[in-house]
Amino acid sequence: MRKHRGKPANSDLAELVHGSMAGELGFHLRRGQIAAFRQFARTITTTEGVTPGLYGMLQVIANNPGLSQSALAVAMDVDRSSIVKVVNQLEEKGLIVRDTSPTDRRRYCLHMTPPGVQALARIEQAVMRQDQDFSARLSDAERGTLIGLLKRLYRQDSETPANVRE
Amino acid sequence: MRKHRGKPANSDLAELVHGSMAGELGFHLRRGQIAAFRQFARTITTTEGVTPGLYGMLQVIANNPGLSQSALAVAMDVDRSSIVKVVNQLEEKGLIVRDTSPTDRRRYCLHMTPPGVQALARIEQAVMRQDQDFSARLSDAERGTLIGLLKRLYRQDSETPANVRE
DNA sequence: TATTGTTATACTCTATAACTATA
DNA sequence: TATAGTTATAGAGTATAACAATA
Numbered sequence: 001m002r003k004h005r006g007k008p009a010n011s012d013l014a015e016l017v018h019g020s021m022a023g024e025l026g027f028h029l030r031r032g033q034i035a036a037f038r039q040f041a042r043t044i045t046t047t048e049g050v051t052p053g054l055y056g057m058l059q060v061i062a063n064n065p066g067l068s069q070s071a072l073a074v075a076m077d078v079d080r081s082s083i084v085k086v087v088n089q090l091e092e093k094g095l096i097v098r099d100t101s102p103t104d105r106r107r108y109c110l111h112m113t114p115p116g117v118q119a120l121a122r123i124e125q126a127v128m129r130q131d132q133d134f135s136a137r138l139s140d141a142e143r144g145t146l147i148g149l150l151k152r153l154y155r156q157d158s159e160t161p162a163n164v165r166e
Numbered sequence: 167m168r169k170h171r172g173k174p175a176n177s178d179l180a181e182l183v184h185g186s187m188a189g190e191l192g193f194h195l196r197r198g199q200i201a202a203f204r205q206f207a208r209t210i211t212t213t214e215g216v217t218p219g220l221y222g223m224l225q226v227i228a229n230n231p232g233l234s235q236s237a238l239a240v241a242m243d244v245d246r247s248s249i250v251k252v253v254n255q256l257e258e259k260g261l262i263v264r265d266t267s268p269t270d271r272r273r274y275c276l277h278m279t280p281p282g283v284q285a286l287a288r289i290e291q292a293v294m295r296q297d298q299d300f301s302a303r304l305s306d307a308e309r310g311t312l313i314g315l316l317k318r319l320y321r322q323d324s325e326t327p328a329n330v331r332e
Numbered sequence: 333t334a335t336t337g338t339t340a341t342a343c344t345c346t347a348t349a350a351c352t353a354t355a
Numbered sequence: 356t357a358t359a360g361t362t363a364t365a366g367a368g369t370a371t372a373a374c375a376a377t378a
Contacts, residue, residue, distance in 0.1 A: 016241045017229035020290050021222065024297045025309060026202040028316040030218065033199040034243075035320035036192040052196065053345090056187065063185040070359060075182050077200070082346055084361060106354045106359040124186055131190045137318050143191060146315045150194040152303050153312075154201035219368090236336060248369055250338060272336040272377045 036134060043130045048123050055127060057086060058112075058120050061096055066109040068101075095119055202300060209296045214289050221293060223252060224278075224286050227262055232275040234267075261285055 021027040040052050050058070053076070060075045061067065069087060073080040087110070090096045095116035098108040112120065135143045187193040206218050216224070219242070226241045227233065235253060239246040253276070256262045261282035264274040278286065301309045 019225045019229040021225050025301050028313050029199045029202050031320045032316040033195045036195050059185045059187050063183040135191050147194050149312045150198040154197045
């Protein structure tokens with residue numbers, strides 16, 4: 001998580017021109033996402049020690065109990081080797097457990113622990129509050145519009161037919 | 167830049183539930199941005215060898231000729247020590263030059279080279295085309311609405327009074 | 333004293349490849 | 356043969372701290 005630095009002391013940096021990027025959707029998307037990460041870091045990560053990625057992982061485990069590490073890796077869109085350390089951390093924190101699968105001894109079934117469920121419930125409240133604060137400048141209707149437009153954007157990426165490999 | 171892997175072979179991963187994240191703006195913002203990065207990687211990075219960050223840096227240099235490395239660092243929101251390697255790369259590629267400042271011998275003035283200008287013009291065309299493709303599912307009006315809503319979101323982050331340090 | 337660019341160093345996140353134990 | 360989890364290793368990308376030259 002990058003630390004958020006304040007405004008620069010150099011006032012001659014204030015009026016930088018961004019050229020054609022000002023018209024690019026990707027540019028504004030990136031900036032919006034960076035702003036969202038920052039606010040998450042200021043509020044949730046500082047108080048709960050959980051990054052957006054870790055929070056997402058907890059939500060996926062909580063909402064899909066018993067899923068394997070490989071399944072979690074796909075859900076998080078990272079390699080399964082990259083999942084190991086993170087799952088270790090969540091386990092060491094006592095938030096989740098690796099149950100051995102009764103049917104396949106290669107595989108772990110990931111579950112929340114009772115303290116994990118409790119922690120997630122608390123974090124979830126904070127995240128939802130923070131998310132509302134973040135979009136405080138938008139009306140409820142505008143917020144809904146924005147989410148709807150974003151979904152239509154990124155779904156084009158995930159609606160590739162499953163039998164087609166790139 | 168992360169490589170984009172195709173759909174998983176495991177079909178049991180298709181229906182993962184995301185719980186309360188489905189209602190969080192930050193979640194959809196992140197997914198939208200990841201999708202945008204991916205398309206950029208598929209198109210621009212593959213053909214031009216330029217990441218979104220490098221492209222942004224070239225645009226800032228091109229549109230603010232003579233700026234210092236420190237100014238560029240502020241514009242990119244990274245530490246000035248992190249800028250050195252990237253500026254080296256752009257210089258080695260012959261896209262920019264470090265001119266010594268006539269008034270301050272500590273400082274470099276960054277400028278595009280003629281080949282750099284040419285390369286950026288070509289990349290910019292590709293980026294704008296790619297950006298249009300990315301939002302092909304939106305009408306022009308919807309695209310404008312989306313950009314407008316995003317601006318209102320992230321500007322709350324940058325409209326902090328300059329004299330207030332966090 | 334403060335600032336600019338630089339270097340050394342470390343940390344995080346991620347990927348690739350190879351290994352093991354299962355299937 | 357293929358899959359699940361793991362390890363070793365490497366590469367981005369970034370930060371912090373300290374330094375020399377200059378202001």
